[in-house]
Amino acid sequence: MYYPLLSIALGSVLGAWLRWFLGLKLNPIFPNIPLGTVTVNFVGGFIIGFAISYFSQSSLSPNYKLFVITGFCGALTTFSTFSAEIIALLQSGKLGYACAAILIHVIGSLLFTILGMSLHQWLSAA
Secondary structure, three states, X not given: OOHHHHHHHHHHHHHHHHHHHHHHHHHHHOOOOOHHHHHHHHHHHHHHHHHHHHHOOOOOOHHHHHHHHHHHHHHHOOHHHXXXXXXXXXXXXXXXXXXXXXXXXXXXXXXXXXXXXXXXXHHHHO
């Protein structure tokens, strides 16, 4: 009964720590489009894509899926920070950067999710 909660909690802690660390290290590099947020959304999209494909063919306990997708990736990726950063860019009059950030996040995250799924399918076929 407690294994699903523990799986999600442990995954969340690890995902949140990684998100915090990457934001701390990467966001100062290019503040107009914070690279930490972009990175966590791309990495999270890739992991989710791979995991969805993997778990659809796996007989592992559902707790592993909860750990990886709901816990780790749920805490790693961030729509709220992305939204706040876009609003901050708009408020500072940086419409071009805001539009670029939206395109980078949305298209990039979708592409990385497809890439993760494709990698798993390719590895499974080998």
